[in-house]
Amino acid sequence: MKNEQIHIERIKKLIAREQKQIYPAKAAVKVSYIHDLEPIPYAETETGTWREIEVGAAWGKLWSSAWFKIEATVPAELKGQKVGLWFDNEGEGCVWKDGSPWQGLTAGADWYHKAGKYFIPLEDTQAKQLILIEAAANGLFGGGRDVFHLKACHICTVDSELQSILRDMSLLLDLALALDKGQTWRKRILYGLNRVCDLWAQDREQCKRILSKLLSQPANASALKAFSVGHAHLDLAWLWPLRETKRKGGRSFANALRLIEQYPGYIFGASQAQLYKWMKELYPKLYQEVKEAVKQGSWEVQGAGWVEFDTNLIGGESIIRQLSHGLRFFEQEFGVSPQGLWLPDCFGYSANLPQFLVGAGLEWFMTQKLSWNESNPFVDQLFIWEGIDGSRILAHQLPTHDYTFSNNPSSFLQTEARYAQAELCDSFLNLYGIGDGGGGPTHEHIEYGLRLQDLEGMPRFIFAKGQDFFDHIRDLDRELLPKYFGELYLEYHRGTYTTQALMKKNNRISEVLLSTAEYLAALLDKGYPRVLNEVWEDVLLLQFHDILPGSSIGEVYEDAHAISAHSHERLNTYITEGIRTLHSGEGFDHPVFAAFNAGAFEREEWLEFEAEYKDMRAVDEEGNEYPTLFWLDKVRVKVKLPAWGFAYVHWRAGSGSISEAEPAANLCMENEHLKAEFTPQGTLSSLILKSTGREMLAQESNLIRLWEDEPNNWGAWDINHFYRDTVPWEPHEVKLIPQRCVQVEGCYHSLCFEIKIGSSTIIQQVELTDCAPYLKISHEVDWKEHHKMLRVHFYANVISDVASTEVAMGVYQRSTKPSNSFELAKFEFPAHTWVDLSQRDCGLALINDCKYGHRIVDNELEINLLRSPADVDPNADIHRHSYSYGILPHLGDRMQGGVLPQAHRFNTPVIVQEIAAKASFRLPEYSCQTEGVKLHTIKPADDSSGTVLRFYEYAGCDAELVLSLPEECQEAQLCDIRERLLESVTMDKGKLRLHFKPYEIKTLKLTKRGNK
Structure with missing residues (x-):
């Protein structure tokens, strides 16, 4: 075809022109509404005061809610035609019928998914019809505007024949433009489409025949199979608050059910037990429809998790509960047990995750996020993933590079070209439909799928469940697949290990409190408590991959912190009552405290009591006096505690042997394990391992530095490597706080510094006791920075090319000498309670109570303490923070040095509680x-x-x-x-x-x- 581009523009213009004729407006309607700042219960639609509203008028500000009531009468001249209501509120909405969500509406959609969902079918009757729409003043992706208007609301008809022809043309044009210019198939498609333009005004039937002939050309014998499931990826919180997610779920599920009714063979799927539970609680009628669709095979319950959870930051027990709670819910509610883990959008995957998946009986793992790598493209889409224990699981990285696929032919051709395992496997999985903010497939997606079931040059589109794909490849020779070991590191979103620090601290606290409460429940021996199940569900919700990582709007964290506070209150109450119940024997005639160590390692600790006990003796159950000291109006008692057990402090009349704290003589701290020297600037100038006399620092350490944090994109998510090319800010003022610098020789030593850096102030408390082989450093930070990171730097006098780092219930070795692009890309990595750099005879570990972002290069160990991006939440982390970390020098490697036991003691505080009676149980x-x-x-x-x-x-x-x-x-x-x-x-x-x-x-x- 000569002058091809001219003809292409002609075809595009015809399609664009005629699409405006599909839904012609025919009649006006009467619209009234009720409005509030928060969602309005359905029951209030019967009692609320309705006000009329005209098209074009404003109806609400961002995040407000409304109900619209539309009275529509179809004109008699439209009888027999396909008639509907066209509704555009510039936001989201949901049509309700019989007290339940019936159809979701979205004013606009994302990227390449074309028009949103505006059309509501009406009955073919001249009687007045009443349409009730719940409206949300937000877009599919959160805000978008400050004020929302009723942009359109009228009766329209649908030219279904025109719509079908234009779908044919759009699909074929997209396919042709994706083919090489010299290909015969491209030439024939463009010729046929140009002939349609020639005949458009005079012979529409001939146009249809031309298009039908083109679409009837069969797929190649070698064509891949695209196992395709309709999907509405829904972030349980992100650019919208949790309360809006629940309504998004109702809209998305309702849409899916309507499409299932309209398209026999269509299959939809959704993941996340939490989402289904919300639907059960809020929309019981809708939920029963979903259950019936699952039973009929047109709805797939996807993925094993309670939510699509972050795997970098949560502990191993949390991963187990994500799987066990999710699978149990699906089995009890639907009688199905998903066979794989569905995590298409998480920010990297823990090195120990395969063991958890295999241990839960799962067969496969699916993601697509690794396609986002910024340095090293993740080239394989079907592979065997091996965890640190040797567990292996089949993994599928979607070759579509998308979980919101458009079903456009051009996108399929790109998928086919990049599918690295196409020579071994004849198929791949495709998730299509509007997502992130929910929504799911439109008619467009499904109509394209119908046309692509058997079309020349294209993969064969198969309406299927995700599990159908994995069943189809069950007999594939897995020995031929590539193997990956350890973590699946996402070369992106490294800032999520640190952003929204309080969120991460609360999660760590929740995990520790739950472990303590569950052990008490085992001691009480009355079965698994309902309250702990409920708290687990709240904790699991907050581990969603846009909540815990810190990538959501501020409103999400207001809700999340309130949920965490409520969880902590419930857990602390349960623990307090549990300890009291366990001690209901013979009463005491003197004050007695139970000290509870709900951890796996025995320990010795200085426990804190009020000053009123200063003139009494602290003794154990045999009457042996505990070592006691006094400072800053607190009495401290040194107590040995067994693993998973109790010790008791009896306060008896009479003065005991109590040591008084004195002002610290100098900046040197020492116990039987180590000797540390600080500078007046609060930095650590020397750290001697006393058993050998070895200096464990290569240079001055505990350096607090403020680094520029201006990533190219996605501020809440990302850290770019080039921040290391900038010059960090150092503290501009440091002074000692004398009243908090004390010592009790041989027992306790404390130094306290006020550090001013940037616009922020840090109170740094350093403690060394005779109970621990590490220095404990605690920070109270009044953080006032934007686009900066606070990092602490240590320089170990150790040579090792690998560092040991804690992951969920395991240990992962990382290179400290990056020598290739893969290692260089891991300039920031997640670790849990400890990291360690050791050579054969000694090592240095950093332990922490709530931090995850780390860097270790050569002999430099760093913790990313705080950062404050402003793109999603302008006030992210701009508040007071408290956290602690420890410096642990040791003999031998991490095992000889007891790094893990010390780190876990550091994270499991001893619970001290007054009791009125003796123990009534046997431990x-x-x-x-x-x-x-x-x-x-x-x-x-x-x-x-x-x-x-x-x-x-x-x-x-x-x-x-x-x-x-x-x-x-x-x-x-x-x-x-x-x-x-x-x-x-x-x-x-x-x-x-x-x-x-x-x-x-x-x-x-x-x-x-x-x-x-």
């Missing part, structure tokens, strides 16, 4: 002294049938655990992480043996005599 002793195996969790079984113990190996070697059990234990069973029986374990004289592979997690269920 079960689970004696397991095998080095490198941690008894991580003790809890009631989910079904209340026994006690569950969860262990994991953390040394990275095979281990033989000999476990001594309480005498009342009758049976022991190995289970998977969902507590399903794997095998019985033989007990011999109250002991059993368990063999652990490196980094292996094992779950043991114990049944007492008399239990079933």
